[in-house]
Amino acid sequence: MDNLKHIEVELKFPLRNHKELIEKLKSIAKLEKQGDFQKDTYFNPAHRDFLSKKPVSEWLRLRESKKGFSLNYKKWHNEDGNKTVSCDEFETKIENLDALKKLFENLNFKELISVEKNRSIWNFKDTEIAIDEVKGLGNFIEIEARGNFTNIEEAKKHLYKILEELGAEVGEPVEYPTKIPEDGIGNTDFNQGLKVSKFAFPILHLDELVEAIPLRTLKDRFGFNPPQGYIYTDTFPELVKYVKNCEMRRLY
Numbered sequence: 217m218d219n220l221k222h223i224e225v226e227l228k229f230p231l232r233n234h235k236e237l238i239e240k241l242k243s244i245a246k247l248e249k250q251g252d253f254q255k256d257t258y259f260n261p262a263h264r265d266f267l268s269k270k271p272v273s274e275w276l277r278l279r280e281s282k283k284g285f286s287l288n289y290k291k292w293h294n295e296d297g298n299k300t301v302s303c304d305e306f307e308t309k310i311e312n313l314d315a316l317k318k319l320f321e322n323l324n325f326k327e328l329i330s331v332e333k334n335r336s337i338w339n340f341k342d343t344e345i346a347i348d349e350v351k352g353l354g355n356f357i358e359i360e361a362r363g364n365f366t367n368i369e370e371a372k373k374h375l376y377k378i379l380e381e382l383g384a385e386v387g388e389p390v391e392y393p394t395k396i397p398e399d400g401i402g403n404t405d406f407n408q409g410l411k412v413s414k415f416a417f418p419i420l421h422l423d424e425l426v427e428a429i430p431l432r433t434l435k436d437r438f439g440f441n442p443p444q445g446y447i448y449t450d451t452f453p454e455l456v457k458y459v460k461n462c463e464m465r466r467l468y
Contacts, residue, residue, distance in 0.1 A: 227372075257278045286307055345359050
């Protein structure tokens with residue numbers, strides 16, 4: 217997509233007719249890759265909370281696969297209310313995974329969620345079609361425009377036309393980071409398939425907390441020295457209870 221450099225136009229849906237679609241792809245599309253295991257881990261930076269806006273519109277992803285390691289950042293464009301089909305995307309290969317993890321640790325980047333999946337990739341009419349079997353979440357289809365389209369709208373129309381031609385039965389559009397449950401890490405059904413970090417659920421911006429509660433109260437009553445970033449629900453339960461009683465505004 218030469219006219220849309222660094223812009224990715226794609227659709228991703230839960231897939232309801234997985235077996236039928238695979239048979240259809242075998243007859244009309246070219247199989248590029250099969251049984252490609254991928255582990256995607258998403259991170260939250262200390263200086264900006266990717267989860268503070270709903271729906272989630274940006275993320276930083278580390279991918280592990282047979283090809284090696286890569287780091288990917290996406291910033292989704294809000295279109296049609298909460299639905300998005302295009303994003304700014306920047307990706308680079310990672311040669312030293314240990315160094316990257318140390319870098320993230322020292323910069324206070326927090327791991328949010330890990331997604332494990334097996335992916336098959338097909339090519340059909342200027343479209344890359346990925347079929348994902350995601351542990352704990354089921355089957356998904358992701359289609360991405362690969363032709364030389366002049367604008368996002370043209371590419372989007374092309375994708376919906378391809379989806380119809382394939383006869384794919386799908387649910388509502390979705391991205392894996394948006395599958396983080398609102399009720400947090402206590403959601404056992406969710407956690408059977410995905411590993412969710414305890415740092416994934418900030419309750420308050422630090423500035424809001426300090427503005428509402430004097431630092432002396434935080435230190436003397438709760439033994440709390442404010443860090444950079446956020447207060448986490450599982451770290452200071454008594455503080456969270458106190459905050460709720462004060463009817464302070466929550467971000468989620």
